[in-house]
Amino acid sequence: MKNLPLIAFVLFVFFSCQQKQEKVINSNQLSPEEKIDSTKIKTLFNSVLTEGKSYEWLKGLTQNIGGRLSGSPEAQLAVEWGEKLMKEVGLDSVWLQPVMVPHWVRGEKEIATYTTNGVQKNVPICALGFSIATPKTGVLAEVIEVKSLDEAKALGDKMKGKIVFFNRPFDDTLINTFSAYGGCVDQRVRGAAVCSEFGAKGVIVRSMTNSIDDYPHTGTMIYGEDLPKEKYIPGAAISSKAANILSDDLKKNPNLKFYFKQSCKTLPDAPSFNVVGEIKGSETPENIFVVGGHLDSWDLGEGAHDDGTGVVQSLEVAYLFKKNNIKPKNTIRVVFFMNEENGTRGAKKYAELAKLNKENHIGGLESDAGGHTPRGFSIDANDMNTALLQSWKKLLAPYGLHDLDKGGSGADINPLKGENVTLVGYRPDSQRYFDYHHTSRDTFDKVNKRELELGSASMASIVYLMDKYLYQNETVKP
Structure with a gap:
């Protein structure tokens, strides 16, 4: 502790010299026009x-x-x-x-729940943009979890009558979070279109975020011009925290049924x-x-x-x-x-x-x-x-x-x-x-x-x- 004043003085001199040196370097590097x-x-x-x-x-x-x-x-x-x-x-x-x-338009606030081991869990959820509404009574079905569009396609008719749960998270090793977003947003955009072809009843998607929280993220989705409107199925996002919990619960109870209801529509x-x-x-x-x-x-x-x-x-x-x-x-x-x-x-x-x-x-x-x-x-x-x-x-x-x-x-x-x-x-x-x-x-x-x-x-x-x-x-x- 006796040397603390000396250390402080040395640091002061060091940073002062660094600042002066930086000014000299910057000045010397610039042409007259660049100085302007x-x-x-x-x-x-x-x-x-x-x-x-x-x-x-x-x-x-x-x-x-x-x-x-x-x-x-x-x-x-x-x-x-x-x-x-x-x-x-x-x-x-x-x-x-x-x-x-x-x-x-979104309509009334969305609702989502499921029951496992006798406990009902409320799920933070929001409709995806351009999604259709669920039936007025909502959608109730067993859940199949997948990590990608290709994995969903490979299921084929196994997803008929089911709710498909896309649960591919951000790649947290990517420093640029926009790259992480680009690496998994396809499941939000095209998930419903892919699964509707095989008779799925609906799609829920993990929210596009690095954070683990209870805030669902909306965003646009597309059905595509070639998909008949009678085949459209509802799509929604659930929060990242809820996605983790649902994934864990599915491992314990693969037959649990998920319910969601939304009233959105396109005018x-x-x-x-x-x-x-x-x-x-x-x-x-x-x-x-x-x-x-x-x-x-x-x-x-x-x-x-x-x-x-x-x-x-x-x-x-x-x-x-x-x-x-x-x-x-x-x-x-x-x-x-x-x-x-x-x-x-x-x-x-x-x-x-x-x-x-x-x-x-x-x-x-x-x-x-x-x-x-x-x-x-x-x-x-x-x-x-x-x-x-x-x-x-x-x-x-x-x-x-x-x-x-x-x-x-x-x-x-x-x-x-x-x-x-x-x-x-x-x-x-x-x-x-x-x-x-x-x-x-x-x-x-x-x-x-x-x-x-x-x-x-x-x-x-x-x-x-x-x-x-x-x-x-x-x-x-x-």
């Missing part, structure tokens, strides 16, 4: 962390409107909210882009809108760069991380440009897409109209991975533009943006894909995202103000760089 860019990026971060608006906007969207499933009254309120907000920010033009969207398509606003480019306004997220959400929670954060961050990019008097060379267009969750009709309509109007989209940035701590961006572009974006790592790394890897961009901007179109996905830390994704827990209080604002500035920074440099090289001009 570095200063501009710092200004964007300073601005958002002292005068940001995204958190306030998100509170209004989630607390005053809440869940916004396509076709619902809440989705329409969100459209009106988005249009008003874009005008308040002062975008050069704001308009609504009509689109017809699916209209699925005729409903009219809705993408909300669009833009800042006109000062030099080449005919070149358009899209920044967006999706305005719709599932109905169980408030749609905070999925995708309220992406919507407000996208608008905050434009807000930061205007606040800091950054005049983009190309047109920056902010889009709040409708119907990403169960159809991507908004994305398809936007791309269709862009083609019809002969618009020249040079790139896009999508935020649809939650509002947690920024980690970087995934890049979907040709090799030359990918290398260009990766060369900006020294400008972005001081803000924790170390990941600049090739990968997908996002469901809403993907229809704009082309050889000379550079698409980018904003990538925050993914570890907590699937705690909330598609659940009643996806609420405003789960979003951290500082993390949200850091994401906005991260997005604004890469948009600033892409607008400035992306098409200077003649070989990649559209």
Whole structure:
């Protein structure tokens, strides 16, 4: 303990030297033009962390409107909210882009139970999007547990009259939890379609999450165009904790019967809108760069991380440009897409109209991975533009943006894909995202103000760089 002051002094000197050395290294590594860019990026971060608006906007969207499933009254309120907000920010033009969207409704709260060893157990459950309802009296049947679609197909007629239980969990060894999600979401999307072919009475699916909890996760499912409607069977998700318990109980009592009841239905398509606003480019306004997220959400929670954060961050990019008097060379267009969750009709309509109007989209940035701590961006572009974006790592790394890897961009901007179109996905830390994704827990209080604002500035920074440099090289001009 006598050496404690000495140790503290040594640590102080060490970290002070490290900070000074880092400043020297950073300064020496930057060209004169990069120093200008570095200063501009710092200004964007300073601005958002002292005068940001995204958190306030998100509170209004989630607390005053809440869940916004396509076709619902809440989705329409969100459209009106988005249009008003874009005008308040002062975008050069704001308009609504009509689109017809699916209209699925959940109905009454779902019920699920089963009895084993004389004890009735209530199961946290929720219907999957586009599922049909059970009969009014519900479905009661023995359960067969499987881990994959292939395992279910191999059962064939053995699943007739049974409820098939898909219980493949996330691969917890995968650091990127989106990879884990992609590794097992097929059972949710296609499970009912596969099992209906063999006469199953229904499907229940383990929720898509790393967490072991009592919150069921909804999400879309499809029956497919080739399946006759009379063969449709109901599909629902049960919580991950309930899935573990049910699996254990099935080992002890393979003949137990599971009961569930839901009253969801699909209504005729409903009219809705993408909300669009833009800042006109000062030099080449005919070149358009899209920044967006999706305005719709599932109905169980408030749609905070999925995708309220992406919507407000996208608008905050434009807000930061205007606040800091950054005049983009190309047109920056902010889009709040409708119907990403169960159809991507908004994305398809936007791309269709862009083609019809002969618009020249040079790139896009999508935020649809939650509002947690920024980690970087995934890049979907040709090799030359990918290398260009990766060369900006020294400008972005001081803000924790170390990941600049090739990968997908996002469901809403993907229809704009082309050889000379550079698409980018904003990538925050993914570890907590699937705690909330598609659940009643996806609420405003789960979003951290500082993390949200850091994401906005991260997005604004890469948009600033892409607008400035992306098409200077003649070989990649559209």
